[in-house]
Amino acid sequence: MENQLYIHNTLSRKKELFEAINPPFAGMYVCGPTVYGDPHLGHARPAITFDLVFRYLQHLGYRVRYVRNITDVGHLVADLDEGEDKIAVKARLEQLEPMEIAQYYADRYFIFMDSLNVKRPSIEPRASGHMIEQIRMVQQILDAGYAYEVNGSVYFDVEKYSKTFEYGKLSGRVLDDLMTNTRALEGQDEKQHPADFALWKKAQPEHIMRWPSPWSEGFPGWHLECSAMSTKYLGNYFDIHGGGMDLLFPHHESEIAQCQAAIGHESVKYWMHNNMVTIQGQKMGKSLGNFITLDEFFTGKHRLLEQAYSPMTIRFFILQAHYRSTLDFSNEALQAAERGLKKMLTACETLGRLVPATDTPNTEGTGRINALKTGCYEAMNDDLNSPILIACLFEGVRIINSAADGKERLNEAELAMLKEIFNTFLFEILGLKDEKGSDQHETIDGLMQLILSIRQKSRETKDWGTSDQIRDTLQKLNITVKDGKEGSTWENL
RNA sequence: GGUUUCGUGGCCGAGUGGCUAGGCAGCGGUCUGCAAAACCGUCCACAGCGGUUCGACUCCGCUCGAAACCUCCA
Numbered sequence: 001m002e003n004q005l006y007i008h009n010t011l012s013r014k015k016e017l018f019e020a021i022n023p024p025f026a027g028m029y030v031c032g033p034t035v036y037g038d039p040h041l042g043h044a045r046p047a048i049t050f051d052l053v054f055r056y057l058q059h060l061g062y063r064v065r066y067v068r069n070i071t072d073v074g075h076l077v078a079d080l081d082e083g084e085d086k087i088a089v090k091a092r093l094e095q096l097e098p099m100e101i102a103q104y105y106a107d108r109y110f111i112f113m114d115s116l117n118v119k120r121p122s123i124e125p126r127a128s129g130h131m132i133e134q135i136r137m138v139q140q141i142l143d144a145g146y147a148y149e150v151n152g153s154v155y156f157d158v159e160k161y162s163k164t165f166e167y168g169k170l171s172g173r174v175l176d177d178l179m180t181n182t183r184a185l186e187g188q189d190e191k192q193h194p195a196d197f198a199l200w201k202k203a204q205p206e207h208i209m210r211w212p213s214p215w216s217e218g219f220p221g222w223h224l225e226c227s228a229m230s231t232k233y234l235g236n237y238f239d240i241h242g243g244g245m246d247l248l249f250p251h252h253e254s255e256i257a258q259c260q261a262a263i264g265h266e267s268v269k270y271w272m273h274n275n276m277v278t279i280q281g282q283k284m285g286k287s288l289g290n291f292i293t294l295d296e297f298f299t300g301k302h303r304l305l306e307q308a309y310s311p312m313t314i315r316f317f318i319l320q321a322h323y324r325s326t327l328d329f330s331n332e333a334l335q336a337a338e339r340g341l342k343k344m345l346t347a348c349e350t351l352g353r354l355v356p357a358t359d360t361p362n363t364e365g366t367g368r369i370n371a372l373k374t375g376c377y378e379a380m381n382d383d384l385n386s387p388i389l390i391a392c393l394f395e396g397v398r399i400i401n402s403a404a405d406g407k408e409r410l411n412e413a414e415l416a417m418l419k420e421i422f423n424t425f426l427f428e429i430l431g432l433k434d435e436k437g438s439d440q441h442e443t444i445d446g447l448m449q450l451i452l453s454i455r456q457k458s459r460e461t462k463d464w465g466t467s468d469q470i471r472d473t474l475q476k477l478n479i480t481v482k483d484g485k486e487g488s489t490w491e492n493l
Numbered sequence: 494g495g496u497u498u499c500g501u502g503g504c505c506g507a508g509u510g511g512c513u514a515g516g517c518a519g520c521g522g523u524c525u526g527c528a529a530a531a532c533c534g535u536c537c538a539c540a541g542c543g544g545u546u547c548g549a550c551u552c553c554g555c556u557c558g559a560a561a562c563c564u565c566c567a
Contacts, residue, residue: 013497030567031567032567033567034565034566034567039567040567041567042566042567043567044567045567046567047567049567168496171496171497171562171563172496172497173495173496173497173562173563174495174496222565243567244566244567245497245498245561245562245567246561246562246566246567247562247566247567248497248561248562249496249497249562249563250562250563250564274567275498275561276560276561276567277567278560278561281559281560282560283560283561283566283567284567285565285566285567286565286566286567287564287565287566288566291566317505320505320506320507320515320516321505321506321507322506322507324498325499325506325507326498326499326560326561327505327506328505328506330504330505332503332504332505332517332518333504333505333506333517334505335504335517335518336504336505336506336516336517336518337505337516337517338517339516339517339518340515340516340517341516343516343517343530344516346530346531350531379507385507385508387506387507387508387514387515387516388507388508388514388515390507390515390516391506391507391514391515391516392515393515394515394516395515398532401530401531401532402531402532402533404531404532405524405531405532406532407531407532407533459526462526464526464527467526468527468528471528471529475529480529480530481528481529482529482530482531483525483528483529483530484524484525484530484531485524485525489530491529491530
């Protein structure tokens with residue numbers, strides 16, 4: 001672990017040296033999806049961001065336990081269906097069991113994340129499976145005196161908490177402002193203070209998802225599951241807690257308060273937040289109804305999409321922006337990502353075919369490739385700057401293509417170094433992969449070699465008619481023939 | 494209104510007090526039977542106005558504009 005990894009801690013708003021609490025182990029908790037809808041591009045961002053963190057920490061030699069929750073108990077809604085559970089609403093519409101809905105969308109989530117080559121976390125706990133832990137935590141907070149019960153519901157006493165601790169330290173909020181600015185929502189009359197939040201909510205009669213508790217039959221407040229499950233699996237003090245920036249307040253702010261109240265100290269060392277995906281400058285989100293699902297991206301079936309985009313194109317697109325910047329969706333941007341990725345992967349293939357052009361050691365060339373590798377590490381160590389890393393890899397692409405063009409002469413050591421760089425950074429850490437079908441690839445490649453050799457013969461006899469017919473027909477099958485000095489190669493779109 | 498943040502070239506997107514980001518697109522070459530690919534070269538920036546500084550796109554202030562959060566959301 002000689003690499004010094006710096007990550008941006010939202011708590012200090014600075015880049016801090018990552019020092020594991022208990023090396024070589026590292027614990028990371030990330031807020032996962034609420035499973036009542038198909039995953040969209042916005043879900044892909046944190047999944048890929050923290051997949052990058054997961055992969056890089058592992059690369060650095062950490063033994064990482066990565067926990068990402070599945071929220072399947074639904075949250076309170078604040079509209080006319082006050083107090084009702086989101087999953088329950090959907091379930092009634094579709095005449096299904098709420099847990100059936102949750103299961104369905106959780107499965108969908110897993111499938112789409114797999115296709116994006118997002119590694120599965122070590123543990124994916126469900127809120128519904130941790131009622132006991134959540135109820136216990138409510139009790140701990142009550143015992144500590146930072147919560148009160150009203151009519152079977154339990155609320156966190158933010159006002160009392162803020163006398164000793166700083167509620168708002170993560171998001172930079174001031175309690176007085178919250179007091180004056182929090183809207184008076186219906187059914188909030190039970191709260192002593194508008195900024196108080198529910199730890200346990202008594203279920204209304206129409207509520208389908210409910211669990212018994214010492215206070216009422218009801219359901220947990222929506223900040224509680226993360227506090228309960230993160231500390232259960234990672235301990236009372238763990239390294240990284242991640243999530244989208246939109247969760248900063250009140251979700252993560254309240255998590256800090258809950259842990260402080262229940263455990264007696266904070267539970268998280270580094271808070272990391274990814275920024276939003278925007279569409280026409282606006283956040284892509286469920287509430288705005290401007291989201292495009294991953295399924296729609298992969299099939300191209302959405303009115304805003306000019307074409308289908310492959311999972312790796314989406315992944316590359318996301319990694320081309322730094323995780324703390326907003327990322328604006330557009331067809332033009334995705335098409336640029338698609339072409340850039342193709343260029344990158346083609347160069348990797350080329351690299352595999354390159355043979356040493358010289359056996360003389362070249363200190364200058366070797367030094368340059370070494371510098372490339374150093375640049376890659378520096379990019380990752382600087383708060384996981386994947387766009388810089390990708391820029392470094394494109395420098396490698398240039399070297400590879402120059403070598404293939406005969407303009408550079410690489411020796412065996414240099415080729416090996418390049419291969420190592422691409423294997424490590426492009427495939428292992430960025431998690432990109434070649435999407436060409438692997439099963440029949442060998443067969444097709446054999447067929448293609450045959451066709452290309454026939455075409456080569458026709459070219460040698462200047463039978464351009466046959467030569468072009470082969471090329472044009474293949475093109476119609478989305479296979480591009482590329483003639484080079486060393487013969488022809490082919491590429492399937 | 495409050496909190497947090499942002500405004501970079503045709504598009505996407507990094508970064509730094511003085512030195513080329515990168516990708517896509519464009520333009521000009523090389524290569525090629527033609528094409529594609531590739532290679533070389535090249536054009537187009539740092540919202541506006543002040544201030545600090547030998548020097549600012551980078552620091553400070555103001556103006557304009559945008560976003561996220563304050564209410565379910567990744």
